[in-house]
Amino acid sequence: MTFSICVRERYTDDEGEERTRFGVAVTTRLPGVGTLCPFASEHGAVATQSLVNVDLGRKGIEYLDDGLAVDDALQSLLNADDGAPQRQLHGVGADGTFAFSGEECNGWFGHVEGDGYTVAGNLLTGEKVVDATAAAYEASAPGDGENADAPLAERLIDALAAGHAEGGDKREELHVQSAALLVESTEDPPVDPYYNDLRVDATETPVADLRETYEHAVEGYEMAMERYEDAYDEDSMDEAE
Numbered sequence: 001m002t003f004s005i006c007v008r009e010r011y012t013d014d015e016g017e018e019r020t021r022f023g024v025a026v027t028t029r030l031p032g033v034g035t036l037c038p039f040a041s042e043h044g045a046v047a048t049q050s051l052v053n054v055d056l057g058r059k060g061i062e063y064l065d066d067g068l069a070v071d072d073a074l075q076s077l078l079n080a081d082d083g084a085p086q087r088q089l090h091g092v093g094a095d096g097t098f099a100f101s102g103e104e105c106n107g108w109f110g111h112v113e114g115d116g117y118t119v120a121g122n123l124l125t126g127e128k129v130v131d132a133t134a135a136a137y138e139a140s141a142p143g144d145g146e147n148a149d150a151p152l153a154e155r156l157i158d159a160l161a162a163g164h165a166e167g168g169d170k171r172e173e174l175h176v177q178s179a180a181l182l183v184e185s186t187e188d189p190p191v192d193p194y195y196n197d198l199r200v201d202a203t204e205t206p207v208a209d210l211r212e213t214y215e216h217a218v219e220g221y222e223m224a225m226e227r228y229e230d231a232y233d234e235d236s237m238d239e240a241e
Helices: 054-065 070-079 127-140 152-165 206-234
Strands: 002-012 018-028 038-041 044-050 087-093 097-101 110-114 117-122 177-185 197-203
Touching: 002 044, 002 087, 002 127, 002 152, 018 038, 018 044, 018 152, 018 206, 038 054, 038 177, 044 054, 044 070, 044 117, 054 070, 054 087, 070 087, 070 097, 087 110, 087 117, 097 110, 097 117, 110 127, 117 127, 117 152, 127 152, 152 177, 152 206, 177 206, 197 206
Parallel strands: none
Antiparallel strands: 002 018, 002 117, 018 177, 038 044, 044 087, 087 097, 110 117, 177 197
16 A cells, blocks of 8 residues: 655765664555654664554664664564565665565565665555656665755655656555655754654645645754754753844
């Protein structure tokens, strides 16, 4: 019922420190996907879907936070899950990727693993949805990618949009849809950017609405930082106008 992407990127912050960021974005033809499927922390990103088992996402992130490798963490959860043949579970950790599509998922279903990312989907119009999502991310990835300097949240939306343009979820009779994204980083800014944790819970145009929400969140964050940056830096409202 879903397609999603999980990403790991290395970057250098404004102080010259080497950092890692993780992101996950997802969309489906049902409401409230952001409450069920995407999970992220400063140690990794995970998406759980198909016949959703939310514990796979929650515990997967907990295991990554405890220092387990992503393949060990997620495979151990699947090994203990009687419903594993109906699950899709994928994600990225500090040094690896993992993707699983159970043989009882509904078609079209499948996944791909790339350099620092995973994409998976089920109940899709076809394989092109996953391939287009992956290709769009690769085209914007750090390095030589076009738009690589854009925030990861923006580029995750672009990746969802590419998959959606190829047909996305095939259940056209379901008009209530949703989308969500999460981005976490090893960096610790005074204020986490508002645009790194967004959900559109019930709409007919989830990816377009997620993009509009993102644009408003970026504007709001920039306005807040312009007005209250000193207060945030000092952790005191005495510095606020």
